[in-house]
Amino acid sequence: MAEKPSRRDQILNAAAELFARHGFHGVGIDDIGAAVGISGPALYRHFRSKDAMLGEMLTSISERLLDGGQRRVDAAASPDEALRELVGWHVDFALDDPALITVQARNLANLTDPDRRRVRALQRRYVEVWVDTIRRTVTDFDEPTARAAAHAVFGLINSTPHSAHLDRDQMAALLTRMALASLAPAAVPS
Template sequence: MSPAAEPVADKPSRREQILAAAAELFARHGFHGVGIDDIGSAVGISGPALYRHFRSKDAMLGEMLTAISEVLLDGGQSRVGAERAAGDTLQDLVRFHVDFALDNPALITVQERNLGNLTDPDRRKVRALQRRYVELWVEVIRGAVPATEEPSARAAAHAVFGLINSTPHSRHLDRAQMADLLAGMALGALGHGPR
């Protein structure tokens, strides 16, 4: 296929560019360590021009963390909805979360560190989405490892999230090796080693 005939990936919108730049800056310097001018500079516009896209830095953070939670929940639900063995569903769910964490380290860092910086309405919305994602995992864990009691499945889900979400802090392996390592460790921790 000639270069002219190759499909071109959609260019991110200005809003998406702003959110990506803000995520990188928030991950590196913390929410309170980043000003509106810093974010504007990162995308080549003035800080005040950001107000055409977001009403405030708080609104950026709220949209960012809500979007993360929606992507995780939607992705999880799409894997659980398929008719197949519970163990296969668990493996798919683990791989999905691993891929998300490895592909979005700044977002994972922002999510871990900045939930407390959300406005109350945004925090409630994000928490509700996160609870639904956890419950999805609890259901899948209990289906794949039937002897697991509900409180144990919930604790295991949170522990696995901690394991997988630690990836922004590790630079020792290439992406494929890290994905395999994390998936294997997560499945092992859940009592359902890889097949």
């Protein structure tokens, strides 16, 4: 028997979709309700506020990203493999949950202060995993450069939602190839 998603999760999924498409402020409480077949204020039986929905959404994404990434790096046998695993992990995430990735990339500013602090902290730790892994394979990057490179790769991979012209597998292959190529050590013209 497949897991029946709880009402909370239904709501969160629908809200993520809407937030991704129209932006946090562009979506009304009634819209979210309508998307799950109930209407407006019924949402308050499940969440304290609209802000709370965004907060829960973003902290959960950030936690999943961080510990999935950490786990894969820990399990990898070599730095190169770690990097490939990390790229694969992020690509899969972005392709499987484009709405969540979009919301996370765009709507940090709409969080409550405490929520934002929490999410920021998680994101920093995730970036740190990337920075360490990158520096173990691309030896000519100093730390700030590696950090900037990590953000650039996120941008590359997270671009997914804007172009659905390829099927999932082709897209995964393309993004993986491009991401790894962009992080390859500088080609030294002999």
